[in-house]
Amino acid sequence: MPDDTSKTDSDRKLISLKEDYEVRDWANSLGCTPEQLRAAVEAVGHSADRVREHLSAKRAKRAVR
Structure with missing residues (x-):
């Protein structure tokens, strides 16, 4: 999550x-x-x-099985 507190918005949008x-x-x-x-x-x-969407889709596939 944020390393640089001035860039918190971009840090929340990208996963490092x-x-x-x-x-x-x-x-x-x-x-x-x-x-x-x-x-x-x-x-x-x-x-x-x-x-987030990718993980949700994988969970939905597992739930259907």
């Missing part, structure tokens, strides 16, 4: 996987594991909105 604490915080926020977060970022990019 560079720092362990950022991965942990994003995974907690999105309700997934760090591995699932990394896979989602690899699949759809660093946009928090796109990652």
